[in-house]
Amino acid sequence: xxxxxxxxxVITSSKTSxxxxxxxxxxxxxxxxxxxxxxxxxxxQALFDIxxxxxxxxxxxxxxxxxxxxxxxxxxxxxxxDLVEVARIGRGKIEVNGADIYDPRVDTIELRKRVGxxxxxxxxxxxSIYENVIYGLRIQGINKKSVLDEAVERCLKGAxxxxxxxxxxxxxxxxxxxxxQQRLCIARALAVEPDILLMDEPCSALDPVATAKxxxxxxxxxxxxxxxxxxxxxxxxxxxxxxTAFFYLGKLIEMAKTDEIxxxxxxxxxEAYISGRxx
Amino acid sequence: xxxxxxxxxxxxHSRRRRVLGLDKGQALKGLFGGNALVSVIVLALITFFLxxxxxxxFGQYRHDIELYRKSGxxxxxxxxxxxxxxxxxxxxxxxxxxEHASVLKERGLSFAEAKAELSSYEDFIYxxxxxxxxLREYVLEMNEVAIGARNMFxxxxxxxxxxxxxxxxxxxxxxAEVEVLDVDLSVFVExxxxxxxxxxxxxxxxxxxxxxxxxxxxxxxxEKLDDKMQxxxxxxxMFVSEMDGYETRLAEWDPQEPVGxxxxxxxxxxxxxxxTNSSIQDWYGILPLFTGSLLVASIAMVIAIPxxxxxxxxxxxxxxxxxxxxxxxxxxxxSAIPSVVIGFFGIAVFGEFVRQASGWAIFSGLDAxxxxxxxxxFTAGCLLxxxxxxxxxxxxxxxxxxxxxxxxEASLAMGATRLQTTMRIIVPTSLxxxxxxxxxxxxxxxxxxxxxxxxxxNRIEIPDFTxxxxxFFEPVHTMTGIIAQELGEVVxxxxxxxxxxxxxxxxxxxxxxxxxxxxxxVLKYQVSRG
Numbered sequence: 001x002x003x004x005x006x007x008x009x010v011i012t013s014s015k016t017s018x019x020x021x022x023x024x025x026x027x028x029x030x031x032x033x034x035x036x037x038x039x040x041x042x043x044x045q046a047l048f049d050i051x052x053x054x055x056x057x058x059x060x061x062x063x064x065x066x067x068x069x070x071x072x073x074x075x076x077x078x079x080x081x082d083l084v085e086v087a088r089i090g091r092g093k094i095e096v097n098g099a100d101i102y103d104p105r106v107d108t109i110e111l112r113k114r115v116g117x118x119x120x121x122x123x124x125x126x127x128s129i130y131e132n133v134i135y136g137l138r139i140q141g142i143n144k145k146s147v148l149d150e151a152v153e154r155c156l157k158g159a160x161x162x163x164x165x166x167x168x169x170x171x172x173x174x175x176x177x178x179x180x181q182q183r184l185c186i187a188r189a190l191a192v193e194p195d196i197l198l199m200d201e202p203c204s205a206l207d208p209v210a211t212a213k214x215x216x217x218x219x220x221x222x223x224x225x226x227x228x229x230x231x232x233x234x235x236x237x238x239x240x241x242x243x244t245a246f247f248y249l250g251k252l253i254e255m256a257k258t259d260e261i262x263x264x265x266x267x268x269x270x271e272a273y274i275s276g277r278x279x
Numbered sequence: 280x281x282x283x284x285x286x287x288x289x290x291x292h293s294r295r296r297r298v299l300g301l302d303k304g305q306a307l308k309g310l311f312g313g314n315a316l317v318s319v320i321v322l323a324l325i326t327f328f329l330x331x332x333x334x335x336x337f338g339q340y341r342h343d344i345e346l347y348r349k350s351g352x353x354x355x356x357x358x359x360x361x362x363x364x365x366x367x368x369x370x371x372x373x374x375x376x377x378e379h380a381s382v383l384k385e386r387g388l389s390f391a392e393a394k395a396e397l398s399s400y401e402d403f404i405y406x407x408x409x410x411x412x413x414l415r416e417y418v419l420e421m422n423e424v425a426i427g428a429r430n431m432f433x434x435x436x437x438x439x440x441x442x443x444x445x446x447x448x449x450x451x452x453x454x455a456e457v458e459v460l461d462v463d464l465s466v467f468v469e470x471x472x473x474x475x476x477x478x479x480x481x482x483x484x485x486x487x488x489x490x491x492x493x494x495x496x497x498x499x500x501x502e503k504l505d506d507k508m509q510x511x512x513x514x515x516x517m518f519v520s521e522m523d524g525y526e527t528r529l530a531e532w533d534p535q536e537p538v539g540x541x542x543x544x545x546x547x548x549x550x551x552x553x554x555t556n557s558s559i560q561d562w563y564g565i566l567p568l569f570t571g572s573l574l575v576a577s578i579a580m581v582i583a584i585p586x587x588x589x590x591x592x593x594x595x596x597x598x599x600x601x602x603x604x605x606x607x608x609x610x611x612x613x614s615a616i617p618s619v620v621i622g623f624f625g626i627a628v629f630g631e632f633v634r635q636a637s638g639w640a641i642f643s644g645l646d647a648x649x650x651x652x653x654x655x656x657f658t659a660g661c662l663l664x665x666x667x668x669x670x671x672x673x674x675x676x677x678x679x680x681x682x683x684x685x686x687x688e689a690s691l692a693m694g695a696t697r698l699q700t701t702m703r704i705i706v707p708t709s710l711x712x713x714x715x716x717x718x719x720x721x722x723x724x725x726x727x728x729x730x731x732x733x734x735x736x737n738r739i740e741i742p743d744f745t746x747x748x749x750x751f752f753e754p755v756h757t758m759t760g761i762i763a764q765e766l767g768e769v770v771x772x773x774x775x776x777x778x779x780x781x782x783x784x785x786x787x788x789x790x791x792x793x794x795x796x797x798x799x800x801v802l803k804y805q806v807s808r809g
Contacts, residue, residue, distance in 0.1 A: 080692060085600070113694035123685035126708050136693040139703065185689070192693055 031056045031097055031196065031226045032077060038090030039076060045090065046072045048251045054243070059218060059227045061241035061258065063234065065273065068247040070230045074198050077101075077228065078115035079108045096196070116189035120201040122181035124173030124188070129165050132173040132184055136192035151191050159187035160217050179210025183217065197221065199229040203236065215240050234274060238262050246270045329787060333780035340563060340774060341543035347560050350429035351421075351468040354532050358418045358478065361525045365411045365485070368515055372404055375507050379499060400497035410488040414481050421471050426559060428467035435462045468534045479526060486519045547781065553739045555765070555775055563778040565785060567741045571656070571755035574742055575731055576724045578660025578751060579667055583724075584717055586664070587671030591713075595679040596701045614669035621662050622733030630658045630734060637752075647749035654736035656755045662734055663724045671720040678712020679705060715797035722793040726786065728759040735760060758782050
């Protein structure tokens, strides 16, 4: 199951990492490291020289105006950009737990099991709630009923959805409300026990009540997962994140603790964006 | 305008130009509405026309069958069935001798030696054949009587009709000249019925003869053939025991028993014979044509479904854009080939190829091969598959393409492989679309005419489904084929003409059903998407 077959630096599973964290609270180490990263769509450069670290069990928010490259960077972290025909890296690398994810020997399937993703628009499969949650396990060939039952309960509880749907696990995932669907997608992502959760504007299609629930969820998930969230909503970034990164025109303008960036941004552009003068 | 309106009141009257009181929007609406209306009217006319022309069929057919009964032809037919199965026994016996001859030839015996060997049981065969002669002659004689009676009756009613027509036109003199015989069918039937004791006596003789002959079965000395000889004995004794059945049917037969509309209907829907222009009796049973159509269509679908759906999945999920740009138009181009050209190709190239290929060594283990026919259900089925593939491919590809991209992304983001994503998410989600694509492909195939007319072999017979693989290599006829072939040469308004319209109606209803099902399934598909 090694990410890189002959690389000793194997990404550990979430269980061991969390237990390690409780045993010896060592200083948080960077789990995702982006170094000198350039990225292109065809001839058009989308990301310029990005350098950043995202630490274990922290929530990092990406903010910035539309088209600034924040979603692009997010999708680079689990290589979803591979689906785009013309996408390519110019320079630099991204490391996840010490492994260079763009190494040609990397199997994207192994990577994506460890780096889960929640999308902007909730996209449960047209299957039952139960089957939605365990999809990731089924594709790994796990069919044992007791294991699956346990996973469904654990993940739905983890996604704060269990109490709402426990009586109707056989109904279609599409029958849920928008907010519930999004939490179902989070539960689905949790089932494969990733270490990292990438969230691409997970609340943009939700009403304020549903948004509050998802934000609450992000808070509680932080204990076990490292979360990167892209958001257009500045208040949301302020509420949920530990660190905030501001992007503009494909460049990382400023990254700091969330409090600092909202209270006393160092960069003029950041300040202009946060205070609503453009964007 | 805006400036003006500020000063005074708004002028909101239409300024669009009008032609014949219609502005451009209304004219366009009228044009499109008119087009839709025309197609609705045409469809209604076709339906009405089919019903009108076909409707008279059952009445006419019922009348026909009634005449068949009243003239005693039905009675003769029962006897004829008996003699037919006797002839079958004869054929079986002769086939044993034929097989024996070829075995001897393989052993290298000279002609004279072989002949001597075969003659040892020649008498047995001749004696057996002779048993049947009086019976057959008797049946032929009765057949003549019944046919004569029927023909006289038909002629008489034609004259009567002619006279009535003349009277209606007021040409009384001419009408008086028309002589109309009064044909009483019951007289003839009596005549035939009177012979029944003779027939029973002949039957007894045959039964006794068979028992006596088979008691002393000749032995050939080759195990396989002796087994067959034993089998012959079983069949012959079975025939004897069946004779009682024929006799009771003859005794129970009643010429006056009325023929209901139901039996005319059953005779059409479940009839195993489609016989036209027969000197004895015409039969219009759709079953051989229906099964033929179904067999050909099934063969086509078995080939076209995996290819069409497989290609759709490949193009949509796996292929590179370059492959897509090459393969997609190519497959869609197939549907541009005129069906007569495909049929021509089938006759000239493909049929012959299949026949030769069936002789290849790799097929030697199969009983059904090599095949002797060039034009078979299989030939037609393969070519129809070619025509169904573009339909299935295009529609299935649409259905797969309609699966939201987010499903695929979500699946891949969970660490699923491409194959897993395709098989667990894409295909199940688009399944109803794929099924309706298959149904529409089926509709295309069942309605196709030219290819089956040219390549299916056109033998009107229900394929023998007990033959295993060989079933697919028999010539068949189809519903579409028979209409194309026979409609040109039937008398307008005759029963044959109406029968063909009924076949057309069955086709029409079948297509309607298929399209309805396809639509239903697509509808369900849209709902399930939410």
